[in-house]
Amino acid sequence: MGQVRMSEAFQGYYKTIIPPEEWEAFEARSKERLPFTFNLNLPTPKLEAKFLEHLAAFLQVNALEADFAPLAWRGGREAWKYSGSFYKLSKGFPELNRFLVGATTSGTIYRQEEVSMVPVAFLGVLGSDRVLDMCAAPGSKTRQILRAFRDEQSVISSGFVIANDAVMKRCNLLSSIHHPCLLVTNYEAQYFPHSFPLKTDKKPNTENPEPKKEGKDILTVNYDKILCDVPCSADGTMRKLGTSFLSDWDGSLSVKCHHKQVKILEKGIELLKAEGRIVYSTCSLNPVENEAVIAEVLRKHPEAQLVDVSTQFPELKRAQGLSSWGVASEGKILTSFSQVGDQSTKENDEKITPTMFPPTKKEIQKMNLQRCIRLYPHHQNTGGFFLAVLTKLPKYKVKGIIPPPEQEPPPPTDPKI
Known part of the structure; x- marks a missing residue:
């Protein structure tokens, strides 16, 4: 990813939206790569637990336990975040990267911001x-x-x-x-x-x-x-x-x-x-x-x-x-x-x-x-x-009259499903 370049119009406008005391932090963070985040996509808790065992083993070998963690605000273990970027992960930890790419290909996990x-x-x-x-x-x-x-x-x-x-x-x-x-x-x-x-x-x-x-x-x-x-x-x-x-x-x-x-x-x-x-x-x-x-x-x-x-x-x-x-x-x-x-x-x-x-x-x-x-x-x-x-x-x-829905084209005789 190249350097983010913000137009003068963008900066001028968003300085009226972002609180002044937060602008420098906003601008600096906006120019960094996104962390790597993913969701688990398994049908049962038992299968999820098995996948997380394998993930934990890879993290321990690569001393990354502190860098990978479930998203705290979600309150569970179905969504995970790596504090570094996917680029850093793929270049620095090839075995872990292959494991996660394989899990993505098989549908075990899927990437999501x-x-x-x-x-x-x-x-x-x-x-x-x-x-x-x-x-x-x-x-x-x-x-x-x-x-x-x-x-x-x-x-x-x-x-x-x-x-x-x-x-x-x-x-x-x-x-x-x-x-x-x-x-x-x-x-x-x-x-x-x-x-x-x-x-x-x-x-x-x-x-x-x-x-x-x-x-x-x-x-x-x-x-x-x-x-x-x-x-x-x-x-x-x-x-x-x-x-x-x-x-x-x-x-x-x-x-x-x-x-x-x-x-x-x-x-x-x-x-x-x-x-x-x-x-x-x-x-x-x-x-x-x-x-x-x-x-x-x-x-x-x-x-x-x-x-x-x-x-x-x-x-x-x-x-x-x-x-x-x-x-x-x-x-x-x-x-x-x-x-x-x-x-x-x-x-x-x-x-x-x-x-x-x-x-x-x-x-x-x-x-x-x-x-x-x-x-x-x-x-x-x-x-x-x-x-x-x-x-x-x-x-x-509801106080007042609910307006009727606007006219729309009639539904097709054979819906596109």
Whole structure:
């Protein structure tokens, strides 16, 4: 990995986001290689214990016991972290490296960034849950979700997981995950269907067709848990992508992502059961893709509410969500929509809109944006990440009228499953 080069625009903008006393630590850590982290992927605790015995033997031979440890905030032994980089591991400890590469190839473990593990941890999946992973590829979070479906007596659970992705080639990656409770689908996340037509072996009566009835030929599904890990500008992944990734950063990609992110989260709220849980996440640190998206969805959907998870995973270092920010545009930081210039020559997805700016003081009091979570590289030697945990209130608890869902294309007669 080459040296991370941050553009002047990136530094100028994020100095308004990162607390001043933390900037040097943030900048220094962002230029380092990521630690090597992985999850165990075995069906039973007995097999996990056997693998960990072999791992412990390799660590002892190489005097690395102090450098390899389970992630403390996870509270178990299923996720591990090596304080050095994978590059250092592969060059300095070839036998241990071969062991871990073999374990990865066999599916015994899978590599996953530490911050990427956080959204599923806060989702709190149970084996009986109906779970939707809206933007699932390449599948590390899906694998993490499926761990909750493991049972010591049986690998079969009463719940299920739908792993969806908009790109068919990426769905092929998801289909390599073999689990009886997993279904892979191929939809644009913002148009994911609420109902599915049921196939039947009965030949249709073409002369006197029966009208379709809800519950007979149509299956409507609401989900207990939804992961909404949306496409984003990925500017929090500087430690992984490195080199010149941020050298031409200007904030425009965050503007392009914003509206699609809002639509995907809105669809997730629609598909969620009352009192269910949805986690919205990005690997961006830009509030235009994060707090601004949450604020707009809360504004439009009074049935949605941010959950206070400040006492969950106390060993996970985090920063609160923001209630004030600017929008980066053409080398400037705009603090209100009134400062936006002529946009007549821009495409619709390139235009800055009022939804990208902070909510009003009155809205801030209601929204509780401080309940959002920001994970910075210097807090616990990770990449940058954002997440927010939301729930859906029952209708009788909602003040005002719940807006109807937006019109969407009808589901296909033969869903792409």
